[in-house]
Amino acid sequence: MFKSTLLSAALVLGAAACATAHDEDALRMAPPGDPYVQVSDVLPLPAFLPGLGTLFVNPETLPAGPFLSYDHDGKLSATIYMTPLEELQNGTAYDDLAIGAHHVSSVDIYYNAGHPGVEKPHAHVVLFHDDEAKGRLAK
């Protein structure tokens, strides 16, 4: 009985590992599918945000995200996190956040005064997934 529990646990673990590897493929092109929703479909924001691209997020993970950022051709270009400064100051940590793709070429971190969805002043942490990503998201 114990052995079979271990075995099923191992099977579940194996399945989870597969799902992760498979997910990265699934996220590569927009739309990433469930549970991600296009931010501009649920919030009053433009479909393409200069500098951030077209964003998808799992609403359960707000405000930190990850927000998956796609370029005009629907290619995953960045993974973005939004962390309210007040929460950080109050001791909230945003740990073990998911990532859209494992290759990261550079990271930008900057202040944002707020926008629909994450209205408190927050930091944008932007992980670019290739060298040209920033240029493709610029406008």
Next chain:
Amino acid sequence: MKGTARGERIWFAPRGLAVAPGSTVRFVNRDPGNSHTATAYHPEVYGRTRRIPAAAAPWDSDFLLPDESFEVTLTAPGVYDYYCIPHEMAAMVGRIVVGAPGDAGWEGPSADAEDVSPEVLAALPGVEEILANGRIEEEDRA
């Protein structure tokens, strides 16, 4: 309505404006990376403490996407304070002075300091400053 490219700062341009009674003002979202509202401080709009003349009708533009606009005609003389819903926390507010003290029915600025933050109060230009300059831009802010 303007903002920096990365949204570090957002503001109404101008944030202070003097107009004659009966003027129509148009709010245009010139910020390509954000949405904004122009919303009057009024109990009928999200239950806020009134900061426009009692004789004036409140307004709420709702969210304006880049290049979208909203118009309102202001007839009652007095001081009108308004804010941007997602950016009030960042003190994105503006003040319009319609007419001048002495006009029939003139109502001066709200004395309330409870319903709005100190940052919002600090961001609202003074009535005399607006009347003396006609318009106050963000860049003029001390």
